[in-house]
Amino acid sequence: MTATGSTSASVRPQQVRTAAVRALPAPVVALGVFATVRGAGVLLLAVGSWWAGRSPVRVLGFSWDSVWYLAIASHGYGRTQMWADGGWVQSDCAFFPLYPLLVRLAGATPWAGLLVAWTAAAVAAVGVYRVGELVYGPRVGVLLVTVWAVVPHAVVLSLAYTEPLLSALAAWALYALLRERWLWAAGLAVLAGLTRPTGIAVAAAVSVTALHAVCVGRSRAPEVWAAGLLAPVGWAAYVLAVGVRTGDPAGYFTVQRRWGSRFDFGVGALDSAGRVLSGGQVMLATVVTVAVLAVAALMAVLLVLDRTPLPLLVHTAVLLVITFGGAGFFESKPRFLLPAFPLLLPVAAAMARARPRSAVVVTAGLAGLSYGYGLYLLLVARVPL
Structure with a gap:
């Protein structure tokens, strides 16, 4: 009698905790997992920054592109930086306006940049x-959500960067498309197009899906036509605005080329992959980038074989084309794929079929690698992100 009562008492707290978790809405659980994983990453980065004698706020909120965004938020556009060694002429017109506008509204400080990014x-x-x-x-x-939070470049989701904002707009636009809420999808696509150059992938998903609905589904609904036409407006508007500002119709692409970014159909990516495979002297970040791109290509094949819904395929395909085909800062390519979260669907589906303990072990292992790589990128390698 006593032994039975003791066993029941020892099991009861665990049963209560399990029941409490199951009672929570699944979106709350997903958000809780994401906040826990990324929060632990931020804490680890803060400790690492202190240990390295650097300010955690500056590391998280004032590194690389964050410096440019904060300058735009504080003073507006108009900054140009020249590099005699590389021949680069870096203009802040390369950066789209929505994120710095939100940072300005939040206070135009590194903390404001982090607040906007973390909320997004x-x-x-x-x-x-x-x-x-x-x-x-x-x-x-x-x-x-769990796998997305522990990919190698997930540290960018904790920085004052635009990827969290674009990912939020992309995810909800794709959800709206899947639910056939055309005008919501178009509106979010417009905002995505004002966030980053790769926001065009969201617009493409909306426009191609609308075209499919018209041509294949024989839809005549005015909101479908409106969505297809309006989706690219945000991206096009900023590109045209830069053209007007510079007095060159192709001004935005000229700005990008002077930064060293251009579309070379993957020649640069193949060259970097060749150096890694041949055993040349390359940084760890270059090796990881090649590995990430190879895995992304494999995941893309699995997405097609799984007959993934059209909006997800189009969005992902456009991001892959931009990432693989663009030349410039090679080690930045993995962060361009953060909004391409549908690539992770085959992994999440496989984990769902596995035992819960196996999923936990895999997640813990990936999180450890992601944390370590994030520390390396920001505190050791210091390559452009």
Whole structure:
């Protein structure tokens, strides 16, 4: 009698905790997992920054592109930086306006940049969950968010960068498309186009899906036509604005070329991959970038074989084309793929079929690698992100 009572008492707290977790809405669980994983990453980065004698706020909120965004938020456009060694002429017109506008509204400080980025990352996590839930179910949705939070370049989701904002807009635009909420999808695509150059992938997903609905589905709904036409407006408007500002119709692309960024159909990426495979002297960041791109290509094949919904395929395909085909800062390519979270659907689906303990072990292992690589990128390698 006593032994039975003792066993029941020892099991009861665990049963209560399990029941409490199961009682939570799945989006809350997904957001909680994301916040826990990325929060631990931020804490580890803060400790590492202190240990290295650097300010955690400056590391997280004032590194690389964050410096440019904060300058735009504080003073507006108009900054140009010249590099005699590389022949680069870097203009802040290369940066799209939505994120610095939000940072300006939040106070135009590194903390403001982090507040906007972290809020957007949380919104993105719920959107990523919603897409995964709609395609494969709640369990896959939670695991999709979990895997997205521990990819090698997930540290960027904790920085004052635009990827969290673009990911949020992309996730909810894709969700709206899957639910056939055309005008919501178009509006989010317009905002995505004002966030980053790669925001064109969201617009492409909306426009191609609308075209498919018209040509294949024989839809005559005015909102479908409106969505297809309006989706690229944000991206096009900023590109045209830079053209007007510079007095050159192709001004935005000239600005990008002077930064060293251009579309070379993957020649630069293949060259970097060749140096890695031949055993040449390359940084760890270059090796990881090649590995990430190779895995992304494999995941893309699996997406097609799984008959993934058209909006997800188009969005992902455009991001892959831009990432693989663009020349410039090679080690930055993995962060361009952060909004391409549908690539992780096959991984999340496989984890959902595995034992819970196996999923936890895999997640913990990936998180450890992601944390370590994030510390390396920001505190050791210091390569452009």
